[in-house]
Amino acid sequence: MVGMHELAVTQGVLDLVLDAADREGGGQVTRIDLVVGELASIVDDSVQFYWDIIAEGTAAAGAVLHFRRVPIQFECRDCRALFEPADEDFLCTSCGSGSVRVAAGDELRVESFDLEPAAAGPAATADQPTKEP
Numbered sequence: 001m002v003g004m005h006e007l008a009v010t011q012g013v014l015d016l017v018l019d020a021a022d023r024e025g026g027g028q029v030t031r032i033d034l035v036v037g038e039l040a041s042i043v044d045d046s047v048q049f050y051w052d053i054i055a056e057g058t059a060a061a062g063a064v065l066h067f068r069r070v071p072i073q074f075e076c077r078d079c080r081a082l083f084e085p086a087d088e089d090f091l092c093t094s095c096g097s098g099s100v101r102v103a104a105g106d107e108l109r110v111e112s113f114d115l116e117p118a119a120a121g122p123a124a125t126a127d128q129p130t131k132e133p
């Protein structure tokens with residue numbers, strides 16, 4: 001089962017990575033490390049599934065996606081403490097304030113990606129198939 005949510009997310013990641021790869025001078029993106037919050041309803045396999053479709057023909061075609069899950073974290077608006085909620089109690093664990101916001105856990109972001117520089121110059125024929133003698 002794949003959802004449209006993952007498609008939109010995947011498209012966003014692709015745009016971002018291609019943009020960044022361009023700024024780095026271009027090349028082939030081979031691997032992408034993604035950080036996914038526990039609150040983000042992302043099915044890893046679905047993202048890879050869409051990736052293989054929409055990245056085709058781009059500099060990121062065939063890139064392998066790696067997902068790292070991060071726990072939900074709240075930030076207290078009153079004392080700025082960062083804490084992980086216990087059960088359904090979202091009160092600040094430092095001062096007991098109920099004025100908190102989600103600081104991490106609902107995001108999906110690109111942590112890093114591997115870029116193989118495009119071969120430069122007219123001598124770049126190394127990736128053409130060569131016949132064995």
Ligand SMILES: [Zn+2]
Nearest residue numbers: 076079092095
């Ligand atoms: Zn607090």
